[in-house]
Amino acid sequence: MAPLLGGVPHGAALVGPGSEVLAFDTGRSADHGWGPRVLVFVAEGDVAEVEARVAGGLPGRFGGFPTVFSYRGAERRGVEVWEWGAWLRGRLGFDPREGVSALDWLSVPWQRLAEVTQGEVFHDDLGELTGVREVLKWYPDDVWRYVLACQWRRIAQEEPFPGRCGxxxxxxxxxxxxARLVREVMRLVLLLRRRYPPYGKWLGSALARVPGSAELAEALGAALGARSWREREAGLSLAYSRAAALQNRLMLAERLDEGVRAFHDRPFMVIGGDRFARALLGSVADPVVRALPVAGCVDQVVDSVEVLDDPVVARAVTAAALGRAAAA
Structure with a gap:
């Protein structure tokens, strides 16, 4: 690519959508929209010139693969040229170089935060790629505690249900x-490990990469494979306790008992997820974050792909869920 740019200052990276960005691609991934890809970021005034150079000079094949390939019924060039701010606003709904508010953090799906902060950077003489990725690599501590609290709250809302149904x-x-609770525990543990949970297809693959996840996976597997609600409850209970122990080790909030207990006077064993949510919220110092209702980030508010794939809609939904506090 460098010869085509003729010395134009630029960044080049493999970021954005695509299983290869998060290193989850396999041979199966090559059956659609597959080919060598790179995003080139230049100043706004250089976009047209660089696009023309790429269109005129890009070889038809690279590494044995075509550089223009079919994607969702349309032809797609593997080299995309963008002004960095325009690409960021299109993917995230805001430009992090202008600052990142609590609403900004909470309105971007985990998948998209992962797509921006992971993937390989090949060149960055502007320094903007590296700078933005550093800003977005993980939540500020108080936002992290808030998101974790909301994740524990999701567990608390349903943890007696497997027993009650059974x-x-x-x-x-x-x-x-x-199974719903297994998903929430998986997301919780990834968040505790400072990993943005990917969307559903890669959730299990992401958890398998986390150090020390084998025992947790065994407990979750027991819950998923159980033939009775009591076996299911036992697997979930073990998983809850391991997640609680991880949070205690991280010292994000006051240390709490990691054991399960009866759900009030009913014969169902739960961890009491609200205990952990309250402890985390009590450790938040930022007044803006402290004022937020316990609703969560967009992934915790809604599952609709139509919402999560549209930054404008995702931001509106998140703002509505968080109310006036989100505007602070």
């Missing part, structure tokens, strides 16, 4: 409730 003979409903 008690009335609804093992199918218990299995569904249990």
């Amino acid at each position: 008690e009335v003979g609804d093992e199918r409903g218990s299995a569904v409730a249990g």
